[in-house]
Amino acid sequence: MAKCLRCKKEASIFIDSLRFCDDCFKIYFENSFLRAINGEGLHKKMLTKDEKVLVAVSGGKDSMVLWYLLKKYEFNITPLHINLGYGEFSEESLKVINDFSKKTSSKLLLFDLKIDFDIDMKEIFSRNKNREFCSICGSIKRYLMNKIAYDYNFDAIATGHNLDDGVAVVFKALLNWDIDSLSRNYPILEKTHEKLVKKVKPLYRLQDKEIKIYADLMNIPHTDLICPYKKGKVTLSKTKEVIEFIDKNYKGIKRTFYFGFLRNKNLFDFEKPDLKECKICGMPTTNENLCNFCKLKGRKEIEV
Numbered sequence: 156m157a158k159c160l161r162c163k164k165e166a167s168i169f170i171d172s173l174r175f176c177d178d179c180f181k182i183y184f185e186n187s188f189l190r191a192i193n194g195e196g197l198h199k200k201m202l203t204k205d206e207k208v209l210v211a212v213s214g215g216k217d218s219m220v221l222w223y224l225l226k227k228y229e230f231n232i233t234p235l236h237i238n239l240g241y242g243e244f245s246e247e248s249l250k251v252i253n254d255f256s257k258k259t260s261s262k263l264l265l266f267d268l269k270i271d272f273d274i275d276m277k278e279i280f281s282r283n284k285n286r287e288f289c290s291i292c293g294s295i296k297r298y299l300m301n302k303i304a305y306d307y308n309f310d311a312i313a314t315g316h317n318l319d320d321g322v323a324v325v326f327k328a329l330l331n332w333d334i335d336s337l338s339r340n341y342p343i344l345e346k347t348h349e350k351l352v353k354k355v356k357p358l359y360r361l362q363d364k365e366i367k368i369y370a371d372l373m374n375i376p377h378t379d380l381i382c383p384y385k386k387g388k389v390t391l392s393k394t395k396e397v398i399e400f401i402d403k404n405y406k407g408i409k410r411t412f413y414f415g416f417l418r419n420k421n422l423f424d425f426e427k428p429d430l431k432e433c434k435i436c437g438m439p440t441t442n443e444n445l446c447n448f449c450k451l452k453g454r455k456e457i458e459v
């Protein structure tokens with residue numbers, strides 16, 4: 156009988172070289188979350204209970220677990236969901252989020268891309284055929300999350316990015332020597348401009364498979380539907396497949412790789428380019444005239 160590493164009862168969960176019973180796995184999981192929040196290895200606390208935190212929720216397991224944990228540990232949170240209008244995928248996400256919000260009596264901030272921001276993603280995708288869907292969609296979501304957080308006076312935005320996401324972004328950036336991406340991949344992104352809200356990733360120490368196990372053990376509702384625009388595209392999931400292959404042969408390499416990157420982060424900390432203000436929306440951008448969001452929306456300077 157394989158024994159739990161913490162309590163020596165029979166182990167039921169096996170992850171890499173770790174073995175736990177259900178109860179000890181929950182303790183291990185929540186401790187990893189709390190270690191991230193307390194800033195272990197980051198030289199800085201991620202969040203305090205005085206801060207007003209906007210939690211970006213998509214309905215997937217990562218953001219739903221993040222919502223659950225931040226609420227459980229009594230952080231001052233407001234969940235935010237932006238309905239992307241991606242058919243059944245978005246409908247299912249919205250249902251999961253609304254149900255969980257009722258169950259946990261959480262006050263939710265809900266927006267609809269089409270109704271509230273006059274954005275039709277299909278139209279934007281067809282106008283930008285040379286760009287990956289996820290890159291466009293991610294750029295729009297990041298802009299809106301920051302804008303909403305800024306407009307509603309939040310101190311921080313928390314997202315459900317996990318260890319696998321961090322490893323994949325760094326690995327891909329290293330393959331391409333994309334120093335800019337390397338300098339931005341950190342679990343805490345401090346406010347560098349009055350209109351840029353701090354961003355944090357409290358699940359950065361936890362793997363995808365660990366989050367799945369925790370969500371199932373705790374009965375945290377989530378959708379497993381795959382976004383219709385993810386299929387068949389060259390996304391980070393290809394990089395993740397390569398990393399999974401390496402990880403099978405070098406157990407624990409994901410943590411070694413990513414935590415090593417964080418320890419050596421200063422190697423990639425170059426001076427950031429000056430931020431200007433977008434000539435249309437006034438939000439910070441490294442571009443000369445219009446920010447990426449306004450460009451994607453097809454706005455022209457003449458509209459000012």
Ligand code: SF4
Pocket residue numbers: 239288289290292293382383384385
């Ligand atoms: Fe957007 Fe890509 Fe996520 Fe779909 S998978 S919601 S296109 S970022």
Ligand code: ZN
Pocket residue numbers: 433434435436437438445446447448449450
């Ligand atoms: Zn703009």
